[in-house]
Amino acid sequence: MDFLQIALVLVLLNLLAIPMGKYIAHVFSLEETRLDRVFGGTEKIIYKISGITQSNMTWKQYAKALLISNIAMFGIGYLIVRFQGILPANPSEIAAMDPLLSFNTVSSFLTNTNLQHYSGESGLSYFSQMTVIIFLMFTTPATGLALCIAFLRGLTGQKSIGNFYVDLVRAHTRILIPLSIVVGLVLVGQGVPQTMEPTITATTVEGAEQQIARGPVAALESIKHLGTNGGGFFGVNSAHPFENPTPFSNVLEILSMFLIPASLPFAFGHMTRNRKQGWILFSAMGLMFLAFLATAYFSEANGNPALASIGLSQDEGSMEGKEVRFGIAQSALFTTVTTAATTGSVNNMHDTLTPLGGLVPLVLMMLNNVFGGDGVGFINILMYAILAVFIAGLMVGRTPEFLGRKIEAKEMKLIAITILIHPFIVLVPSAIALATEMGSSAISNVGFHGISQVVYEFTSSAANNGSGFEGLGDNTPFWNISTGLVMLFGRYFSMIAMIAVAGSLLAKKPVPETIGTFKTDNSTFLVLIVATVLIVGALTFFPVIALGPIAEYLTIR
Amino acid sequence: MNTTRKATISETIVKRAFIDSFKKLDPRIMVKNPVMFVVEIGFIVTLILTFFPTIFGGESEPIYNGMVSMILLITILFANFAESLAEGRGKAQADSLKKTKQDTKARLLQKDGSFKMVSSTELRKGDMIIVEAGELIASDGEIIKGVASVDESAITGESAPVIKESGGDFSSVTGGTRVISDSIKVRITTDPGESFLDRMINLVEGAKRQKTPNEIALNILLVSLTLIFLIVCTTLVPISSYVGVAIPVATLIALLVCLIPTTIGGLLSAIGIAGMDRVTQFNVIAMSGKAVEASGDINTIILDKTGTITHGNRMAASFITVEKVNHGELTKAALHSSLHDETPEGRSVIELAKKIGVSETEIDVNGSAGVEFKAETRMSGTDFSDGRQVRKGAVDAVKEYVKQQGGSIPSDLEEKTKMIAMEGGTPLAVAENNRILGLIYLKDTVKPGMKERFDELRKMGIKTVMCTGDNPLTAATIAREAGVDDFIAEAKPEDKIAVIKKEQAEGKLVAMTGDGTNDAPALAQADVGLAMNSGTIAAKEAANMVDLDSDPTKIIEVVAIGKQLLMTRGALTTFSIANDVAKYFAIIPAMFMVAIPQMSALNIMSLTTPQSAILAALIFNAIIIPLLIPLAMKGVKYVPMSSTKLLNRNLLIFGLGGVIVPFIGIKLIDLLLVLMNLV
Numbered sequence A: 001m002d003f004l005q006i007a008l009v010l011v012l013l014n015l016l017a018i019p020m021g022k023y024i025a026h027v028f029s030l031e032e033t034r035l036d037r038v039f040g041g042t043e044k045i046i047y048k049i050s051g052i053t054q055s056n057m058t059w060k061q062y063a064k065a066l067l068i069s070n071i072a073m074f075g076i077g078y079l080i081v082r083f084q085g086i087l088p089a090n091p092s093e094i095a096a097m098d099p100l101l102s103f104n105t106v107s108s109f110l111t112n113t114n115l116q117h118y119s120g121e122s123g124l125s126y127f128s129q130m131t132v133i134i135f136l137m138f139t140t141p142a143t144g145l146a147l148c149i150a151f152l153r154g155l156t157g158q159k160s161i162g163n164f165y166v167d168l169v170r171a172h173t174r175i176l177i178p179l180s181i182v183v184g185l186v187l188v189g190q191g192v193p194q195t196m197e198p199t200i201t202a203t204t205v206e207g208a209e210q211q212i213a214r215g216p217v218a219a220l221e222s223i224k225h226l227g228t229n230g231g232g233f234f235g236v237n238s239a240h241p242f243e244n245p246t247p248f249s250n251v252l253e254i255l256s257m258f259l260i261p262a263s264l265p266f267a268f269g270h271m272t273r274n275r276k277q278g279w280i281l282f283s284a285m286g287l288m289f290l291a292f293l294a295t296a297y298f299s300e301a302n303g304n305p306a307l308a309s310i311g312l313s314q315d316e317g318s319m320e321g322k323e324v325r326f327g328i329a330q331s332a333l334f335t336t337v338t339t340a341a342t343t344g345s346v347n348n349m350h351d352t353l354t355p356l357g358g359l360v361p362l363v364l365m366m367l368n369n370v371f372g373g374d375g376v377g378f379i380n381i382l383m384y385a386i387l388a389v390f391i392a393g394l395m396v397g398r399t400p401e402f403l404g405r406k407i408e409a410k411e412m413k414l415i416a417i418t419i420l421i422h423p424f425i426v427l428v429p430s431a432i433a434l435a436t437e438m439g440s441s442a443i444s445n446v447g448f449h450g451i452s453q454v455v456y457e458f459t460s461s462a463a464n465n466g467s468g469f470e471g472l473g474d475n476t477p478f479w480n481i482s483t484g485l486v487m488l489f490g491r492y493f494s495m496i497a498m499i500a501v502a503g504s505l506l507a508k509k510p511v512p513e514t515i516g517t518f519k520t521d522n523s524t525f526l527v528l529i530v531a532t533v534l535i536v537g538a539l540t541f542f543p544v545i546a547l548g549p550i551a552e553y554l555t556i557r
Numbered sequence B: 001m002n003t004t005r006k007a008t009i010s011e012t013i014v015k016r017a018f019i020d021s022f023k024k025l026d027p028r029i030m031v032k033n034p035v036m037f038v039v040e041i042g043f044i045v046t047l048i049l050t051f052f053p054t055i056f057g058g059e060s061e062p063i064y065n066g067m068v069s070m071i072l073l074i075t076i077l078f079a080n081f082a083e084s085l086a087e088g089r090g091k092a093q094a095d096s097l098k099k100t101k102q103d104t105k106a107r108l109l110q111k112d113g114s115f116k117m118v119s120s121t122e123l124r125k126g127d128m129i130i131v132e133a134g135e136l137i138a139s140d141g142e143i144i145k146g147v148a149s150v151d152e153s154a155i156t157g158e159s160a161p162v163i164k165e166s167g168g169d170f171s172s173v174t175g176g177t178r179v180i181s182d183s184i185k186v187r188i189t190t191d192p193g194e195s196f197l198d199r200m201i202n203l204v205e206g207a208k209r210q211k212t213p214n215e216i217a218l219n220i221l222l223v224s225l226t227l228i229f230l231i232v233c234t235t236l237v238p239i240s241s242y243v244g245v246a247i248p249v250a251t252l253i254a255l256l257v258c259l260i261p262t263t264i265g266g267l268l269s270a271i272g273i274a275g276m277d278r279v280t281q282f283n284v285i286a287m288s289g290k291a292v293e294a295s296g297d298i299n300t301i302i303l304d305k306t307g308t309i310t311h312g313n314r315m316a317a318s319f320i321t322v323e324k325v326n327h328g329e330l331t332k333a334a335l336h337s338s339l340h341d342e343t344p345e346g347r348s349v350i351e352l353a354k355k356i357g358v359s360e361t362e363i364d365v366n367g368s369a370g371v372e373f374k375a376e377t378r379m380s381g382t383d384f385s386d387g388r389q390v391r392k393g394a395v396d397a398v399k400e401y402v403k404q405q406g407g408s409i410p411s412d413l414e415e416k417t418k419m420i421a422m423e424g425g426t427p428l429a430v431a432e433n434n435r436i437l438g439l440i441y442l443k444d445t446v447k448p449g450m451k452e453r454f455d456e457l458r459k460m461g462i463k464t465v466m467c468t469g470d471n472p473l474t475a476a477t478i479a480r481e482a483g484v485d486d487f488i489a490e491a492k493p494e495d496k497i498a499v500i501k502k503e504q505a506e507g508k509l510v511a512m513t514g515d516g517t518n519d520a521p522a523l524a525q526a527d528v529g530l531a532m533n534s535g536t537i538a539a540k541e542a543a544n545m546v547d548l549d550s551d552p553t554k555i556i557e558v559v560a561i562g563k564q565l566l567m568t569r570g571a572l573t574t575f576s577i578a579n580d581v582a583k584y585f586a587i588i589p590a591m592f593m594v595a596i597p598q599m600s601a602l603n604i605m606s607l608t609t610p611q612s613a614i615l616a617a618l619i620f621n622a623i624i625i626p627l628l629i630p631l632a633m634k635g636v637k638y639v640p641m642s643s644t645k646l647l648n649r650n651l652l653i654f655g656l657g658g659v660i661v662p663f664i665g666i667k668l669i670d671l672l673l674v675l676m677n678l679v
Helices: A002-027 A035-050 A059-082 A099-110 A126-155 A164-189 A217-226 A247-271 A275-301 A305-309 A327-340 A355-367 A376-396 A409-435 A448-462 A477-506 A523-556 B011-023 B034-051 B062-098 B196-205 B213-242 B249-259 B262-281 B289-296 B327-337 B344-356 B395-404 B413-422 B450-459 B472-482 B493-505 B517-525 B537-542 B554-592 B597-602 B610-634 B643-675
Strands: A200-203 A209-212 B105-109 B115-119 B128-131 B141-145 B147-151 B162-165 B178-181 B184-188 B284-286 B300-304 B310-321 B368-371 B379-384 B389-394 B426-432 B435-446 B463-467 B486-488 B510-514 B528-532 B545-547
Touching: A002 A164, A002 A247, A002 A275, A002 A327, A035 A164, A059 A099, A059 A126, A059 A164, A059 A477, A099 A126, A099 A477, A126 A164, A126 A217, A126 A247, A126 A376, A126 A477, A164 A217, A164 A247, A217 A247, A247 A275, A247 A327, A247 A376, A275 A327, A275 A355, A275 A376, A275 A523, A327 A355, A355 A448, A355 A523, A376 A409, A376 A477, A376 A523, A376 B213, A376 B554, A376 B643, A409 A448, A409 A477, A409 A523, A409 B213, A448 A477, A448 A523, A448 B213, A523 B213, A523 B554, A523 B597, A523 B643, B011 B062, B034 B062, B034 B213, B034 B249, B034 B262, B062 B249, B062 B262, B062 B610, B213 B249, B213 B262, B213 B289, B213 B554, B249 B554, B249 B610, B262 B284, B262 B289, B262 B554, B262 B610, B284 B289, B284 B554, B289 B528, B289 B554, B300 B493, B300 B554, B310 B327, B310 B344, B327 B344, B327 B379, B327 B389, B327 B426, B327 B435, B344 B435, B379 B395, B389 B395, B395 B413, B395 B426, B395 B435, B413 B426, B413 B435, B435 B472, B450 B463, B450 B472, B450 B554, B463 B472, B463 B493, B472 B486, B486 B493, B493 B510, B493 B517, B510 B517, B510 B554, B517 B528, B517 B537, B528 B537, B528 B554, B554 B597, B554 B610, B554 B643, B610 B643
Parallel strands: B300 B463, B300 B510, B463 B486, B510 B528, B528 B545
Antiparallel strands: A200 A209, B105 B115, B105 B128, B128 B184, B141 B184, B147 B162, B147 B178, B284 B545, B310 B435, B368 B379, B379 B389, B389 B426, B426 B435
16 A cells, blocks of 8 residues: 555656656747747736846856845845834734844745744744745745756757746746646645634633644645745644645645656756657656665664664554654655655654664755756756766767767866765764754754764755754754855855856857767666766765764664 | 887886886875875875874874875875886887987088088078988988988888988978988978977977876866865764764774775876877877877768778779670780789789789790880880780770771770779770770779778767769769768868868867878868878978878777777776775774674675774775776777777776775785784
């Protein structure tokens, strides 16, 4: 039954991703498409109001536009949460957020991370939820998508890298807004609240008074997943019955967060006019995903030996921290998907996963390229593809080329920055946190699990995931500043480096393909990508994984 | 077919390389190779720890520190040795070239017409010298007057002398070669120290070796991997101390050195030097490593027909009779017509007749007189004492000749002549007295083995274009026979440039060979231009490679060497990175096993003790370098095949092999260490 559930979801996902990929390719086509007739009118009004000229940009202009718009969003978001106490739509009278937590929160939502060092129901007003959180939940995946498409245009040798503002607008009008309306309505149908009314005070049967928080949850919930955001309206995120009431809503949320990341390889296949190329990348990520999913599922289904040893039955698997309405299968699947797609929403508590079950989300975020967040994840796997081409491509006796474009020193420099930055911003702050009182005092479980908690927090920040091994007391200046910076570095360094790679590749004259050309659309390349990701990407983290989840697993089994 | 410069590694080269590997320990030199520089710092730190075990705080075992330190030193020496060995071999080749560059005397022509004996070092550009038979030519120059046969064996290794004459494409002479006959007047074209030979020696010695583009890119990757592992290892200290695991400094350094790509880092420059060297062994001088690298990327090769694809002279391919003439009769007549003909064409007629099977007695020059070919008659032949006159020549000329003698023209002559011309051959008519017996089918023949080589090139995805001055029909026939992909008929020098530019516009890299001055622009335009040493100075200046043997087909070998260079680099990088998997499984459990006994579950190789595991991994990391030196020097074996097959094969050997070999190697070294009671 468990397998059937999982298989059904994955098959459904695949069936949706293929047409979605084609749709995305059309959405961002530099040529005129039929979609222009449907959406063009609305978009023209937006362009007119915002003064957007639709001319093509160079990669530098594109990067500049991206950074400027993101800085502006940061400023607005910061001011709103700082002054939410005196702003309207605050029926529950929530006070202003303190400066460091505001920095952390806005950085978190700006970077599509959605790490929350506050609890949504008590930390943010409805106004903040809607104008900062939900607003950024739309713009950040749109930014990621735009960047990804610009990168693909460079890689596939389109006539230009495109226009950032046009891409940003199209991502909203043609993808995110229509989809989130549909998903939001279905969620309301499942019982998710969508209201501006304040918290209800209810009296229970036993006569006790209970505060039941509510609000515009469905609106947030739909884009939270579609945009691989992950920040919950409530502190316990998608484990909360108002966010994720039924198994059906659970499946819908899984599909929503995986849809765009899974369809991008197919969009790529369309853009490069080689469907097989898209399939190979999809399969490479798919294989890794399945391996991680299996690890998570079996580890959780086998239960927790520490609890078994004190006589608690583990027949149902390790149910600590899980919702009974989801069970092991739906929880393991949700955990794997939310960290593969770096969404970060949770329907169970990752802190209470079994050691190897907890290793899965951790490693997926360390890789940050098994589908990954909207847009950025696919760029990451392509970066590993370029790296694989560079290392192994030489073995066919030609200087490495990917999709007909030579990979030379300039690209390698930019890629080197990107592969360097990720372990740097995970390991260095983790080491500081574990070595200092200001960091380690937040740890709620000492020993190996403490290492996992700390490393998870920074990995989640660096990969712009946002989930946490909750239990870490992280609303302190140290954690707010450090994770805030890690999230910003994690997002923007690689974004700028990769758009520069795209610009550099686009300027190159393509080399025609011959029988002597390194083929990147066959099974050999699939093996090669997976091996590169695992050896270059994963082994880097092997020592710390060994000290965290693996040591924990070995000592409690 | 090629004279190959001997490339054995002599004892002196090894000795010199051994000394050089110590000299290269100088940090100022080491820093140029960041990967090995990190190893050197590790060596110094562990060396200090050997004598002052507590200097960085905490306890550590001096003997263990000393062992790690020594292995690191050996690792560096191995890498230095590889580089020195490659350099040494290059130097040895330079020395053999230098021998040809003795200080020679030259007769410098004075303004008044007399000459003065001067040393070759005093010669300047523009000076005129006279070189007599038996003398060495003092410096590079151009023949202004005279014809001479020159022995160029000192440079080319080719013993047959070549004819050099003023004007045209064979006017350049190289310093250090010897005039065998006649006397020539030469204008010196280079200043001392800048002659062609000087530059070649410099190049071969690697004095001015610059990193090639791909090498630079690869270095960036290696440096960034080194940085990543530096981060991994330094952060491991505070992270592990959180759970009470203290990692000895020497162990940490061992982990770092094992993880950073020392194998490829140590061999990278040796691979580059050896690649250049392999080209030199083929008697081709590459002006830069970049050119060798580029030749691996070649998509199109432009080859001259004459001399490269075909022998360049027309040979008799068959005899074609007209009307009812007996085939034997024509064969005999053709043979007779060529008895006194010493031209290659004439020889080939006799060869063909013999092959068909005329009796040896027919080949008798007695009692006959030869009639030489003249521009007016356009015929040659033989007059026999019995009055029989046999002629062969251009069809029109022979027709005229027969008509004059009152003979008739066979009805099918016209048709058969046309047929031969259509196929790209040259027809020669054969007449005996007033009767035309038939035609000799002369054909430009493709050199043996060329078709196979073009097939090989096709398998590598390289397109071949034949360039010829022939008419399109003839060109098409030869192209078909040789199996080239494309041809340019009636080609003028500017056509070559046009083709190169067209191919380059499509993003392709083009290689070509050439020797004439009018080839120079095309040689310069091509990505890889291989000039013939027999060619003009202009051609050699424009090209980025010069073939000392003047064998244009060598461009194919050069391409293969370029590919081999890139493959070797990729193979060893892949191998080096794949090795990390096993090293992790050797060192990580060893690091933590003392504090966390359950970690032994990760010790999948069941290495004896933590120390033996770490030392074994480190020793494996060191000795893999010298074990791979032969591969780095010789290059990965290159067999032309499609890229997919090639990749699968190399991935299996160097990728999968790179994962598996260290597991076995480390285990064996561990057993050996225990056996020798070292741990």
